[in-house]
Amino acid sequence: MKRLLFSSLLGAVALLAPGRSWAQDKPVLNTAPVVVPAPVPVVPPAPVPVPPATPVETPATTTPTPAPTTPANTDLPQPDTYSPSGLELPEREQKRKALEQHAEQYTKMFVYSGIGLGYSSYYGLSNFNFSISPAIGYRVSDRFSIGPGISYAYNYYGADNGYGGTTSFNTSSLGVKGFAQFMVYNQFFVHAEYEVTRAELLAVDNNGYLTGGKVIRSVQTPLLGAGYRSQISNRAAADIVLLYNFQDDYNSIYPNPVIRFNFLFNIGR
DSSP states (O other): OHHHHHHHHHHHHHHHHHHHHHHHHHHSOOOOOOOOOOOOOOOOOOOOOOOOOOOOOOOOOOOOOOOOOOOOOOTSSSOOOOOOTTTOOHHHHOOOOOOHHHHHTSSSEEEEEEEEEEEEETEEEEEEEEOOOOOOEEEESSSEEEEEEEEEEEEEEEOOOOOOEEEEEEEEEEEEEEEEEEETTTTEEEEEEEEEEEEEEEEEEEEEEEEEEEEEEEEEEEEEEEEEEEEOSSSSSEEEEEEEEEOOOOTTOOOOSEEEEEEEEOOOO
């Protein structure tokens, strides 16, 4: 009996299976089309703020102390601008010293100051002169120099008064001058000056006798002579100069011969 029922159940299942398949294959009417949804854009997540990094303090570095060095031997020849190799030849050293000495001795500018002395006596009138004449010199070349200056002269006169006594007078004069100097040979030179002085002179009458008074006159004094220079150092020298006054008359403030002791000092480079 059980076998009969099982066989009937299998037959019923076999008959129902095709019908279900057909029912699924039938088209369904009046149904809406299937719509596929559009893809949703993917929004990236907002960046998360990152807190600033805490600076890491680095330990301070200490400068290493250099090891003591042995001082250089100063006895060995040292390199310089004249001998980069450090070797000093005798001729090169002499030439370098000569160039340095020449540069100091022949700078463009120099101070030239002088002290002058003079004495004369004629017709019973004696004249002693003392003068100072500072100037600024400029070297046009190593041998030729020019420059302006000022001068001050003091004259002391002594005259016979005719009674066995002497009458004395003194005058002071101030002027300006220009000078030129040319080195001739070694330390010997020729020196020339031209001076314009507001001179204080003794007054005389028409017969040439002293009246005891004084007059102020402008006096032009040309001087020419020679001198010798003694070099004290590379920058200083002393001169002795012997000059002749071509305006040697009663109005002269410099009696012949004019002896001057001048001092020279180089300035600048």
